[in-house]
């Protein structure tokens with residue numbers, strides 16, 4: 001495959017049984033993402049942005065279309081038809097997802113959460129331990145929180161931890177669902193630095209953004225959505241500062 005991701009004619013509707021109606025969330029979405037490219041998706045609330053990301057990640061099963069992903073392990077694989085086992089393995093080793101919501105195992109500390117993510121990538125305990133402290137420090141997650149349970153963290157603290165966990169895995173494909181929601185200016189800047197670093201390392205990214213100022217300095221292309229379809233595409237001319 002020339003591209004890392006090739007989505008063709010993706011359509012997804014939801015059946016609302018209680019009112020016997022269907023909601024067409026996205027319709028005939030086609031997009032190709034080159035290796036190393038960073039694509040931004042914008043659009044009004046309810047226009048279908050998250051549905052695209054969740055369809056790629058396998059949270060939603062689509063009714064029509066294909067989502068071809070060039071996997072390091074499986075080779076080209078249609079995520080729309082992948083088995084649960086294949087998706088679990090891809091989520092563990094290749095495809096990351098960052099949202100403002102942190103789903104964590106109960107009684108797992110912030111430190112354990114990040115360390116486990118690094119260990120899953122095959123690093124030694126010593127490196128995992130060091131890298132964990134480095135990234136928690138980068139995001140200025142107070143040291144008193146490192147050995148606490150994230151369930152009680154503030155929205156911004158949870159998001160920073162979520163991003164830290166996704167980033168240490170250095171996924172081949174990173175899906176970002178409003179990665180700066182509820183972050184202050186300083187934290188946004190830190191996220192930006194890490195996203196630029198991931199770009200330099202070759203991570204391909206697809207992100208939903210409401211903060212256009214934040215997005216504009218990062219993405220190569222912007223797809224704007226309206227009523228479940230792309231309404232326009234804007235090519236950006238960006239250079240990453242070193």
Ligand SMILES: Nc1ncnc2c1ncn2[C@@H]1O[C@H](COP(=O)(O)OP(=O)(O)OP(=O)(O)O)[C@@H](O)[C@H]1O
Nearest residue numbers: 014023024025043044045046047048049050051052
């Ligand atoms: N699990 C679901 N069940 C039923 N309807 C859904 C579900 N998920 C999304 N929808 C509907 O599909 C449409 C698109 O939703 P989606 O979450 O993709 O929009 P969005 O552009 O990401 O919105 P936002 O910016 O508010 O997050 C909306 O009308 C939403 O109500």
